[in-house]
Amino acid sequence: MIYLDNAATTPLRPEALEAMLPLLTETYGNPSSAHAAGRRARAALDEAHETVARCLNGAPREVVFTSGGTEAINLAIKGAAWAGKAHGNQIITSSVEHHAVLHTVQHLEKFGFEPIFLPVDRYGRVDPDQLDAALTDRTVLLTVMLANNEVGTIQPVEELVARVRRHKGILIHLDAVQAAPYVAIDVQRLDVDLVSLGAHKFEGPKGMGALWMRHGTTILPQQQGGTQERYRRAGTENVAGAVGLAKAFELCTRERPETVGRLRRQRDRLRDAVLRVPGVEMTGHPRQRLPGHLSVIARDTDGVSVSLALDLEGICTSTGSACTTGSTEPSHVLSAMGYPDEEARGALRISLGRQTTDEEVDRATEIIPETIARMRAAAGDLAADPLGQEVGA
Ligand SMILES: Cc1ncc(COP(=O)(O)O)c(C=O)c1O
Incomplete structure (x- = not known):
């Protein structure tokens, strides 16, 4: 995990x-x-x-x-x-x-x-x-x-x-x-x-x-x-x-300067990989933000489904606040920031910690973009062919 x-x-x-x-x-x-x-x-x-x-x-x-x-x-x-x-x-x-x-x-x-x-x-x-x-x-x-x-x-x-x-x-x-x-x-x-x-x-x-x-x-x-x-x-x-x-x-407190430097490097690596997926944008401030924190919106996806798919791949992430998991309400934070509900639905939060290793970031850098891209493609297929019929059938 x-x-x-x-x-x-x-x-x-x-x-x-x-x-x-x-x-x-x-x-x-x-x-x-x-x-x-x-x-x-x-x-x-x-x-x-x-x-x-x-x-x-x-x-x-x-x-x-x-x-x-x-x-x-x-x-x-x-x-x-x-x-x-x-x-x-x-x-x-x-x-x-x-x-x-x-x-x-x-x-x-x-x-x-x-x-x-x-x-x-x-x-x-x-x-x-x-x-x-x-x-x-x-x-x-x-x-x-x-x-x-x-x-x-x-x-x-x-x-x-x-x-x-x-x-x-x-x-x-x-x-x-x-x-x-x-x-x-x-x-x-x-x-x-x-x-x-x-x-x-x-x-x-x-x-x-x-x-x-x-x-x-x-x-x-x-x-x-x-x-x-x-x-x-x-x-x-x-x-x-x-x-x-x-x-x-x-x-x-004692380790903070070193922790912050490492987390920022790891997060930036992951961010660059995730943002390469078309339709993915970062939420929150690009610089004035917590060092290990990466929050994104993947358009045309449902953050809950992406997070569940990542869970199946052995990666724990969330859609936003742990306190609102299970709630169908859109995030009040994204809403206050001006995101329409439809976009806010695609929210995913990836937050690294002091114990996160470079090897874990390497794996996450491969799996997370791949999973998001797959979910977006699946959502696109569904929109084009909602009954799941073979094209031309
Ligand atoms: C900004 C913020 N305030 C308050 C809380 C609540 O803290 P606790 O879980 O210790 O009750 C949290 C927990 O997620 C938080 O992120």
Whole structure:
């Protein structure tokens, strides 16, 4: 099997598993317990906070561990919206966000919040001038993704932040779940208030995430219970998960420059081969995009069928977001980028990962273009002869 769906999830890296195992077996104490077993678990949890903070250039107490990217996003958006309700009710986001953001913002609409979904260009980028025009004295939050999961486009975050900072009292949340493995996140330089991470995108454990929140930022906790995570996220902590996330994030941060260079080379090789097939075009930004991410539209094909055909050849890919697989709805991302449903149907996402080898890319470079070409030819035959009759029969 050649796994080229790293935007959906990545394998747990062995170093993270190794770091987690003692926390699941020997060091099983509750970090809130005062005894030795509890203190050992607390020390491991504290170290995980320190590691994640170091990778982001933040402070350990600014890190809140969660059950994944989705929970971090919910905590950031709902927490910031409710905390800011006295000042305003407007939340600005983009129309290409992950459902974890879109559905959370839409949910808040039921409680009197007013969402604004900024349009994007053909490449999936928000225009900073349009953000400028949308900002009002009722705006309490901008929530935007650093990189898009379906088309890999990286948003011009620095310019967007600069526009928001001309106003007072607006919080900025960055959904960095998809970007974190490949884009360095320095929270001081980026000047944001909240950053969401999901461990399984950078070879950490699934069901584990983190929200970084700048010291002094007020958010309303979204679950009530104990005093864990400095009152911001109640519930006994998943210490093993936090340690696994921290280990994976630390290694990913250290190796990032080398990983990015290799992935870019591998992706470009695959891209050149795939784009040689007639009727195939790349979606998303040609340069401002994640390094191992290749998203295309193959005209006159159905992405689901192409992805299934590739699966039969032993290659795992997807049509877009893993969260919408099985849905017959066209991608909201491609739709916002201006692709008609008929074209968006042919979407295919190929996402390489740190563990992808050159040999796998060699094989994929042969199989993927061949499969797409075959599917296009079959679709053409069907269109010309829908009943499958022999020509001339
Ligand atoms: C951009 C983005 N945001 C949020 C999420 C949700 O993260 P999680 O799967 O950790 O809940 C994903 C996952 O695909 C994502 O790509």
